[in-house]
Amino acid sequence: xxxxxxxxxxxxxxxxxxxxxxxxxxxxxxxxxxxxxxxxxxxxxxxxxxxxxxxxxxxxxxxxxxxxxxxxxxxxxxxxxxxxxxxxxxxxxxxxxxxxxxxxxxxxxxxxxxxxxxxxxxxxxxxxxxxxxxxxxxxxxxxxxxxxxxxxxxxxxxxxxxxxxxxxxxxxxxxxxxxxxxxxxxxxxxxxxxxxxxxxxxxxxxxxxxxxxxxxxxxxxxxxxxxxxxxxxxxxxxxxxxxxxxxxxxxxxxxxxxxxxxxxxxxxxxxxxxxxxxxxxxxxxxxxxxxxxxxxxxxxxxxxxxxxxxxxxxxxxxxxxxxxxxxxxxxxxxxxxxxxxxxxxxxxxxxxxxxxxxxxxxxxxxxxxxxxxxxxxxxxxxxxxxxxxxxxxxxxxxxxxxxxxxxxxxxxxxxxxxxxxxxxxxxxxxxxxxxxxxxxxxxxxxxxxxxxxxxxxxxxxxxxxxxxxxxxxxxxxxxxxxxxxxxxxxxxxxxxxxxxxxxxxxxxxxxxxxxxxxxxxxxxxxxxxxxxxx
RNA sequence: GGGCCUGUAGCUCAGUCAGGUAGAGCAUCCGGCUUUUAACCGGACGGUCGCGGGUUCGAACCCCGUCAGGCCCGCCA
Numbered sequence: 026x027x028x029x030x031x032x033x034x035x036x037x038x039x040x041x042x043x044x045x046x047x048x049x050x051x052x053x054x055x056x057x058x059x060x061x062x063x064x065x066x067x068x069x070x071x072x073x074x075x076x077x078x079x080x081x082x083x084x085x086x087x088x089x090x091x092x093x094x095x096x097x098x099x100x101x102x103x104x105x106x107x108x109x110x111x112x113x114x115x116x117x118x119x120x121x122x123x124x125x126x127x128x129x130x131x132x133x134x135x136x137x138x139x140x141x142x143x144x145x146x147x148x149x150x151x152x153x154x155x156x157x158x159x160x161x162x163x164x165x166x167x168x169x170x171x172x173x174x175x176x177x178x179x180x181x182x183x184x185x186x187x188x189x190x191x192x193x194x195x196x197x198x199x200x201x202x203x204x205x206x207x208x209x210x211x212x213x214x215x216x217x218x219x220x221x222x223x224x225x226x227x228x229x230x231x232x233x234x235x236x237x238x239x240x241x242x243x244x245x246x247x248x249x250x251x252x253x254x255x256x257x258x259x260x261x262x263x264x265x266x267x268x269x270x271x272x273x274x275x276x277x278x279x280x281x282x283x284x285x286x287x288x289x290x291x292x293x294x295x296x297x298x299x300x301x302x303x304x305x306x307x308x309x310x311x312x313x314x315x316x317x318x319x320x321x322x323x324x325x326x327x328x329x330x331x332x333x334x335x336x337x338x339x340x341x342x343x344x345x346x347x348x349x350x351x352x353x354x355x356x357x358x359x360x361x362x363x364x365x366x367x368x369x370x371x372x373x374x375x376x377x378x379x380x381x382x383x384x385x386x387x388x389x390x391x392x393x394x395x396x397x398x399x400x401x402x403x404x405x406x407x408x409x410x411x412x413x414x415x416x417x418x419x420x421x422x423x424x425x426x427x428x429x430x431x432x433x434x435x436x437x438x439x440x441x442x443x444x445x446x447x448x449x450x451x452x453x454x455x456x457x458x459x460x461x462x463x464x465x466x467x468x469x470x471x472x473x474x475x476x477x478x479x480x481x482x483x484x485x486x487x488x489x490x491x492x493x494x495x496x497x498x499x500x501x502x503x504x505x506x507x508x509x510x511x512x513x514x515x516x517x518x519x520x521x522x523x524x525x526x527x528x529x530x531x532x533x534x535x536x537x538x539x540x541x542x543x544x545x546x547x548x549x550x551x552x553x554x555x556x557x558x559x
Numbered sequence: 560g561g562g563c564c565u566g567u568a569g570c571u572c573a574g575u576c577a578g579g580u581a582g583a584g585c586a587u588c589c590g591g592c593u594u595u596u597a598a599c600c601g602g603a604c605g606g607u608c609g610c611g612g613g614u615u616c617g618a619a620c621c622c623c624g625u626c627a628g629g630c631c632c633g634c635c636a
Contacts, residue, residue: 031576049636062636090634190632191561246634265636271562272632296564297636299629334573338564340629342571351571355584376574380582383573408598415596425596458597504594514594533596 026379027386028336032293033072036261039291043078045070046259046290047154048085048250051136052111053096055143057328057343058298060150060316064332065263065295067152068390073261084154085253088112088136089163089243091210108209110243111136112160136160146316150325151393157257159249163240171252171285172237175200175244176218178284185280186247190272199223203235203242210242247274251282254290261291263337269294295337300344314345322448324441326391327353333390346455353406359388404438406445407458411532413445414460417540462541463527466553470527474520479557481507481520486550494543500535524553 026034036043047066049059063084070082089110095103100122106114115128116138127133136158147153162168175182182200187193199215205227212228222234223242235241244252253259268274269292279289300314319328322345331352335341342348367381404426416422422442428434448454463470474482485506492498507517522531525538525546538546 026576047636050634052635056636058636060636065636087634093634192633249634263636266563266631267634267636268631269563270631273562274634276632294563295636297630339572340564348571351585358584374582375577375579376582380573384583405598408596411597460597501594508594518595528597530595530597532598536596 027072027333027383027390029068029072029333029390030076030386032069032261032291033076033078035291036069036073037076037078039260041077041079043073043260044081044083044258045073045261046083046085046253046257047263048087048253050087050090050111051139051143052090052093053098053139054315055139055146055317057314057316057319057331059143060146060328061295061298061332061341062263062265063147063152063154064150064329065293065337067154068333069261069263069293071390082154083257083259084156085257086136086140086156086158088134088140088158089160089240089249090246092135106135108205108211110160110204110208110210112158113208142315142317146320149320149393150316150328159243159253160240162256163243165240166238167256168240168244168252169238171255172201172244173220174285175248175252176220176223176237179218181284182248182281186277189277189280190247192272200244200248201235201237201242202245203233205229206231206233247277248281250274251278251287251289252285254278254282255285255287258287259290261293263293263295266294266296293337296340298341298343300342314343319345319349322444322451322453323349323353324437324444325393327356329393330356330359330387330391334387345451345453347457349453350406350410350455350458356391357405359384359391404441409441409445410449410454410458411460413442413449415532415537460526460532460537462525462537462545462549464545464549464552466524466527466549466556468556468559470523471553471557473529474523474557477512477516478520479554480510481512481516482524482550482553482557484510485517485520485524486547486554489538489543489550490547494539496535496539499538500533503534524550 045066047062049055049062066082066084070080073080089112091108092103092106092111092114094107095101098121099117100120102122103117106123112134114135115123115125116133116135118124118127124133144156176199179200183194183198197214197216199218201215201218201223202210203213203215203223203225204210205213205225206229207227209227213225214227215223215225216232217224221236221238223237224232224234226232243249254262264275270276275289275292275294279292282289316328327349331341331343334355362384364381364385368378409422412422412425416425419442423429423434426434426438449459471478485503488502488506488509489499492502503517503521504514505517506520507514518534519529521534522528525534
């Protein structure tokens, strides 16, 4: 059973109506890691719907959170907004300076600036959650009831947090963070509470009162989270392992939410996605790959597969190089399998059956739309990558794949080719996938060369000097260079690939060479001989 | 200190919740496709399931211990 179905089953035992929640603070550029949050929730929602449950899938945008610091991608001008809610400050412009004009004219906030492209990416990837913006919820009074309970039960909440998280809260700690005279949540000391007002004194020495029913502040995170569960009625939430650790915010939240008269949601802790060799993704360090960027390179199904095929507790290592290639090939393989046939196979061990069922689940969860039918193109990613690099026009790619004017390639394949071309142009294409002629051969290339190889190389150079410079003739010249000295054609290919591309295997050479000047090729072969002789 | 996760073929990992003959892909090698598209097709090679104990007719799987790696407990998913 797919992991999402397992969670859905647990939910089914609890009832028929479920609100599955996800939440992110849009404090910077979104990355693939954030996608795991949303997709994990999305996949549970799907599985729950398939199980016949009534599901509401929501995405809470934590735009009531304060700006923590001036991130590297921001101008120093942002220091005036530290502590201010990111839903209430201007978005950065090209230079990273606050764009006051856009803020006052279009109301584009810092949070929206990062959120909007992410929502676009979500649509592309087939995720359409109900969006709840936190700051607005405070301002419109959605938090009224829970905020009042939190303030009334300040002592009980303090006890829970101190006991469960084993950290000591300061004397003037209070379960409400008021906005100060400048609009910041930082450095404000609560001096008293009379519903609905929380009295405070800020770092500028100014005193004032915050009306908790009007969003003049917010609940601190550890209370804000269970408060949301309560007023929305969340029954299931997937969250990152940072929240799931012992003494973490889920541990305190599950107790606090009962003060609000709400049972804690079904939890699902997921591992982080790290960038291969570079550690965890982080918006502030710039160590990210955005979903938008990734969607330019591969079809959305492949990003879904990344999340679908790994269980949530499995850490994912990701990069836009070979990981993506393998993932894309894996997807094509899944598509071309005939599961019905595999499942009727007799003498199927339980193990084997589980494997097939998991593959079916992963594939089904990778669909952008539940009812979309798959178009299996049967063209592996690697192969398409090769064709895109060697063929001079799209028509030639289609011809090579057996399509014609009568039988046009499917739309999905055309889309994939276009993405492939972008990928090839980008910095993300791994070197081992890139086809390139090596103009300056090095001695390491020829360590495996013996007398036969050298002999063939000499003949090859002669053949290429004299043959007609077209695909057919070049195609003949390569194997002939070995056959004419009574050696296997295999050696000729080995020699040709090593000499011209610096590797022992490769794509069909003739069409590539035909695109290049003969003199350049001959010159390279001459250099090879020089290197070998030295 | 407390807790979580991971350890299975050369590599990436399924399989552990519901114990029943050790799996896939990649890589490698061999063969086929009347001289390789990094394609495709067929086959082969390859594992004391980290280690030690226990439960069981039977353990990769359950229990106890242990080693190694990664991570979280400061509002970064």
